[in-house]
Amino acid sequence: MKRVVVLISGAGRNLQALIDAQRHGRLPDCLVGVISSRADAPGVQRARDAGLPVRCITPADFTDRPEFDAALMRQIDDWAADWVVLAGFMRILTPGFTQHYAGRLLNIHPSLLPRHPGLRTHAAARAAGDARHGATVHFVTEALDGGPRIIQGALMVRPEDTDETLAERVMVEVERRIYPQAVAWAVAxxxxxxxxxxxxxxNRTLQAPLSLDDLEAGF
Incomplete structure (x- = not known):
């Protein structure tokens, strides 16, 4: 079975989605460890509650980004990870890191990329008057939020949405569905x-990112 290490920085809600998917058989038994860039991140307790090994590797303990990333790589490789999954990992990774895990490094971003890369995507979608918003699972490359897209899930933005309600809807209705599925495809x-x-x-080239409709059609 392929081995997956998850990197987090915060609440760990997408980590929890992966844990739940594994618990309910929608994801094979593949999660082998969690690394947090913050010792006080709520996601650390989620990982411990699931019985997963946890390591806290914090940037403040290192002199620069390459040194921090090298420590991440040592731990990931010590766990013999086949795939590395970013789940709310709020650090920009160095080219050395992304190249080391090229083709086996995934991220989920809360927008319909290429729209709204970076932070505060829900506010950006509302400010732009977007009718649709959602999330994207993509391979990670040196380009920030610019790697090849795998699957996107979209929903309609409601007139009454706030940044907070839109973020919650995207998490519950989209992210929790598409990320476990993408990881399941990867480990299979x-x-x-x-x-x-x-x-x-x-073995079929995707001409465009898959969608929630594709999932419902049986992909």
């Missing part, structure tokens, strides 16, 4: 990306 050997950034699923 169904998901690939080539040197040109073309994403493949079951």
């Amino acid at each position: 050997g169904r998901l690939t990306v080539d040197a040109m950034g073309q994403v493949g699923l079951d």
Whole structure:
């Protein structure tokens, strides 16, 4: 079975979605460890409650980003991870890190990329008057939030939405569905990306990111 290490910095809600998916059989028994960049992150307790090994590796303990990333890599490689999954990991990774795990490093971003990369995406979507908003699972590259996209889930923005209600709806209705599914594809050997950034699923090149409709159709 493929081995997955999850990196977090905060509440760990997407980590919890992966734990729940594994517990209920929607994800194989693949989670082998969690690394948090904050010792006080609520996600640390979620991992411990699930019986997962946890390591807290904090940037303040290192002189620069390469040294911090090197410590992350040592722990990830010590756990012999096949895949590295970012779940609210609020650190920009160095090229050395992204290249080391090229093709096996996933992230979920709370927008319909390429719209609204970076932070405060829900506020950005509302300010732009977007009719639709959602989340994207993508491979991580050196380009911030710019790696090849795997699956996106969208919902309609309601007139009464606030930044907070929109964020909650995206988490509950979209992120909790698409991230466990993408990780399941990865650990089953169904998901690939080539040197040109073309994403493949079951040896078929995706011409566009998959959607929630595709999940309902049986992908």
